[in-house]
Amino acid sequence: MNKWYKEDLAFIHNDGFRDFALKSAPGILEIFAQNKIHDGLVVDLGCGSGLWAQELIKADYHVLGVDISESMINIARTRVPDAEFRIDSLFKTDIPLCNAVTSISECISYLFDADSDRHLVQLFWRIYNALTAGGVFIFDIAEKGQVAPGTTTKGFTEGEGWIVLVEKSEDREQKTLTRRITSFRKIGEHYRRSDEVHQVRLYEATTIASELCDIGFQVETTRSYGQYVLPKGHVAFIARKPGS
Structure with missing residues (x-):
């Protein structure tokens, strides 16, 4: 588990790359409110150093954060002692019954320990089964076209x-x-x-949306979390489990 985001890179990421998590937080909390999710457990897959988890705790949610990086989890546990954190693969970890699942800053796109699209679909199924009726799954991915061909x-x-x-x-x-x-x-x-x-992994938004719909999610795509516009080449998904 120590192969990625080792001690120094984890420190640097936490110190210098906070904007995505912190600027996304108000918009994601607003999505929760729109879906009448005002409390309960939120599972954050790829939680990093706990910046988003800290905002969730401030908003009176319970949090389980999962990350493959031991160094990131060590920072998160210090930052947010009231949350629960787990060193594990987001593609393999057990996901308990919860009201929401998040995975922000393209964590689902990383090929740290998943090498096929099949792993992603299996994860979608596990999240769907873990969510309560009316629960939401919010995440973003990287798309093709990040770098010009041959450069x-x-x-x-x-x-x-x-x-x-x-x-x-x-x-x-x-x-x-x-x-x-x-x-x-x-x-x-x-x-x-x-x-x-x-x-x-660079995905196509239409493919991901189709896979989510096939599982049973109601899907909306967006290029921003509230007022925070995502970086170029990124798209976010709001996938709602029907029933409430």
């Missing part, structure tokens, strides 16, 4: 005591985006380097 993009982000370099390339045939990530974090007087390679 590689490079960029960097820096913060206090760290810098992260990211090289991205896209394989249109395999429908994957590869991110090669090199991070440097200051430890004492020196900087420590760590390297990770992340692969993301």
Whole structure:
């Protein structure tokens, strides 16, 4: 479980990449309210460092957060002691009866331990069966077209005591985006380097919506969570289980 988002990258992500979770939170809470979900358990798959979990606890929900990264979970447990966190694969973890399931910032797209679309459909079924009647499943995915064919993009982000370099390339045939990530974090007087390679499955929104509908969800797609517009090449889904 320590292969991805190891200690330094987890620290950097928590310190410098908070916007997606925090700016998405008000819009997702509004979706809950629109669906009359004002309390109860929310299962957050790919919970990261617990930023969204913290907002849920503030809004008086119960939270179970699941993430494959031990380092991310360690941060989350410190940040949100009132929530429950589990180090596990979101594709394999047991999902208890709940009022809502979330998976934000393209967590479902990551190919950390799932290598086929079949795993995604199986997850959709497990979420549907775990949700109470009228419950909602809210998530977003990455789409094709992130990087121009045959090209590689490079960029960097820096913060206090760290810098992260990211090289991205896209394989249109395999429908994957590869991110090669090199991070440097200051430890004492020196900087420590760590390297990770992340692969993301690039989906088509119409395919995902069709799969959700086939299971029984009522599906809506959106390019924003409330006032927060998603980054280019991302689409969100609001999948509601009928019955309430």
